[in-house]
Amino acid sequence: MNDKDDMLRELYQEVIFDHNRSPRNYRPMTGANRHADGHNPLCGDQLTVYLQVSDGIVHDASFVGHGCAISTASASLMTEAIKGRPLAEVEALFRDFHALLTAARDEPGPQRDFGKLAALAGVREFPARVKCATLAWHTLHNALTGEASTAHTE
Amino acid sequence: MNMHTLQSAPATRPALLQRAADFPILSRPVHGKRLAYLDNGATTQKPDAVIEAERDFYRHSNANIHRGVHWLSQHATELYDTARTSVQGLLNAASADEIVFTRGTTEAINLVAQSWGRPRLTVGDEILVTHMEHHSNIVPWQLLCEQTGAVLKVVPVEINGELDMLAFDGLLGERTRLVAITHVSNALGTVLPVAELTAKAHAAGAVVLVDGAQAVAHTTVDVQAIGCDFYAFSGHKLYGPTGIGALYGRRALLDAMPPWQGGGDMIRTVAFEHTTFAPSPQRFEAGTPNIAGAVGLGAAIEYVRGIGLERIAAHEHALLEQATAALADIRGLRLVGTAANKAGILSFLVDGIHPHDLGTILDSEGVAIRAGHHCAMPLMTRLGIPGTARASFALYNSPADIDALVAAIHKAQRMFGTRGA
Numbered sequence: 001m002n003d004k005d006d007m008l009r010e011l012y013q014e015v016i017f018d019h020n021r022s023p024r025n026y027r028p029m030t031g032a033n034r035h036a037d038g039h040n041p042l043c044g045d046q047l048t049v050y051l052q053v054s055d056g057i058v059h060d061a062s063f064v065g066h067g068c069a070i071s072t073a074s075a076s077l078m079t080e081a082i083k084g085r086p087l088a089e090v091e092a093l094f095r096d097f098h099a100l101l102t103a104a105r106d107e108p109g110p111q112r113d114f115g116k117l118a119a120l121a122g123v124r125e126f127p128a129r130v131k132c133a134t135l136a137w138h139t140l141h142n143a144l145t146g147e148a149s150t151a152h153t154e
Numbered sequence: 155m156n157m158h159t160l161q162s163a164p165a166t167r168p169a170l171l172q173r174a175a176d177f178p179i180l181s182r183p184v185h186g187k188r189l190a191y192l193d194n195g196a197t198t199q200k201p202d203a204v205i206e207a208e209r210d211f212y213r214h215s216n217a218n219i220h221r222g223v224h225w226l227s228q229h230a231t232e233l234y235d236t237a238r239t240s241v242q243g244l245l246n247a248a249s250a251d252e253i254v255f256t257r258g259t260t261e262a263i264n265l266v267a268q269s270w271g272r273p274r275l276t277v278g279d280e281i282l283v284t285h286m287e288h289h290s291n292i293v294p295w296q297l298l299c300e301q302t303g304a305v306l307k308v309v310p311v312e313i314n315g316e317l318d319m320l321a322f323d324g325l326l327g328e329r330t331r332l333v334a335i336t337h338v339s340n341a342l343g344t345v346l347p348v349a350e351l352t353a354k355a356h357a358a359g360a361v362v363l364v365d366g367a368q369a370v371a372h373t374t375v376d377v378q379a380i381g382c383d384f385y386a387f388s389g390h391k392l393y394g395p396t397g398i399g400a401l402y403g404r405r406a407l408l409d410a411m412p413p414w415q416g417g418g419d420m421i422r423t424v425a426f427e428h429t430t431f432a433p434s435p436q437r438f439e440a441g442t443p444n445i446a447g448a449v450g451l452g453a454a455i456e457y458v459r460g461i462g463l464e465r466i467a468a469h470e471h472a473l474l475e476q477a478t479a480a481l482a483d484i485r486g487l488r489l490v491g492t493a494a495n496k497a498g499i500l501s502f503l504v505d506g507i508h509p510h511d512l513g514t515i516l517d518s519e520g521v522a523i524r525a526g527h528h529c530a531m532p533l534m535t536r537l538g539i540p541g542t543a544r545a546s547f548a549l550y551n552s553p554a555d556i557d558a559l560v561a562a563i564h565k566a567q568r569m570f571g572t573r574g575a
């Protein structure tokens with residue numbers, strides 16, 4: 001047992017395994033009016049995020065693709081977290097979540113209740129894996145801002 | 155370090171080397187664990203002999219080369235030339251003038267593309283590569299094709315990682331000007347029959363470049379026996395420094411090639427009306443080169459030749475066999491690349507665990523491997539996988555490293571709940 005093992009347990013929490021094994025909202029969406037592709041060429045992670053947005057609300061969110069446990073779980077948790085939320089809140093969540101993962105060790109990080117998403121905070125200790133956790137979110141951001149190009153985290 | 159296997163090994167086993175003590179970095183723990191460095195395909199660690207040679211150069215011999223009448227400059231020039239002779243010896247080139255120092259394999263291949271290829275190739279000419287090339291033996295040819303109108307043709311790879319030899323014969327044609335093939339696949343470990351492929355290519359009138367990045371540290375290379383026209387490698391994969399490597403080119407070809415970069419050291423005379431160029435290899439070494447790097451590379455070559463490349467190959471082969479057997483025993487593990495003739499590289503996939511996750515968990519046990527596409531995206535696409543986990547061996551690895559690898563894979567399976575244990 002060492003520090004690294006503790007960090008590893010922080011990274012691979014049961015929530016992560018659960019969402020990796022059975023990702024939520026894992027389906028293409030026929031009625032989507034926003035979607036974007038994300039790609040991390042370094043590890044081959046690839047996903048598509050679908051959204052159904054109207055009246056400033058994300059009514060439905062889903063994704064398909066393949067990737068490591070961190071990126072799959074992050075995408076799954078993300079779809080759960082944003083469903084039914086106003087666009088402004090989703091954008092704020094994107095910013096705060098990004099800050100949570102990239103904050104320096106001695107910084108407090110954003111003050112908010114991340115709910116289940118907090119399970120991904122352990123990624124902070126694994127700089128090489130931050131991109132796995134943020135891929136779905138960058139793709140979401142592109143889908144919302146209508147940037148047609150593929151989101152890259154490399 | 156666990157070396158008990160040496161004593162208990164059956165007599166038929168090739169003797170394992172015990173040279174880890176030559177490599178200072180191997181004694182540093184990682185995450186509080188003994189380091190099992192199995193990412194040698196990416197870069198190898200450096201022995202004291204190489205570290206000391208670079209340090210000595212800066213402490214006792216540093217000056218610019220080819221430029222000074224003063225003693226130090228002549229001394230540095232001699233050391234640089236001696237390193238070139240070491241490379242010549244390593245590859246068994248006919249002459250040291252056939253050795254051009256480069257930054258590494260990538261630069262060597264680009265040199266051939268731009269200096270040999272660009273003036274010669276035209277619309278409809280063909281360049282033949284294999285489906286298992288590293289990006290650095292693909293992209294320079296794609297650029298050349300854009301520049302000249304030549305066409306890139308790809309020899310398919312069998313699902314076990316062997317080259318489709320019949321397809322090679324079929325693709326080799328009248329328009330084939332260049333065949334660019336890897337000696338050893340960095341992603342799968344496949345050893346290509348480069349001498350046979352070279353003979354066929356020559357019979358068809360094509361020039362042959364062999365990418366030796368994954369070969370030189372692991373097997374004896376004889377460019378004259380292979381018969382190839384160009385051979386490229388990187389020093390850092392041969393226990394040498396980064397930023398230095400070499401291109402072997404047959405004399406007649408190099409002499410006929412124009413410079414590809416201009417500057418000092420590569421000229422004979424410069425006038426604004428007309429500049430004449432130095433003969434090869436200086437013609438291709440514009441500007442102050444990586445002198446200390448070359449000296450370090452020379453030391454690395456003398457180090458491996460001192461041990462003997464046959465012994466290193468036997469050692470790594472023994473490790474490969476042990477590791478192949480040990481990994482094959484792991485439930486849910488699939489080896490990727492099972493060619494009959496392989497170097498010490500093991501690519502694999504574990505059911506339910508993405509290579510990237512595997513890499514992170516192995517790292518927590520001090521086991522350093524590579525996870526990803528290994529700069530061979532076309533090959534991964536062909537095999538229908540996003541990437542693999544890869545363990546690659548070097549002369550300092552031991553059965554203890556394989557034990558650590560196996561134990562760490564078991565740990566990952568326990569964590570992911572993909573195994574009963």
Ligand SMILES: Cc1ncc(COP(=O)(O)O)c(C=O)c1O
Nearest residue numbers: 258259260288290340365367388
């Ligand atoms: C087969 C092969 N070719 C070419 C290269 C490129 O070598 P370098 O990056 O040292 O130029 C590598 C190294 O990754 C390799 O494995």
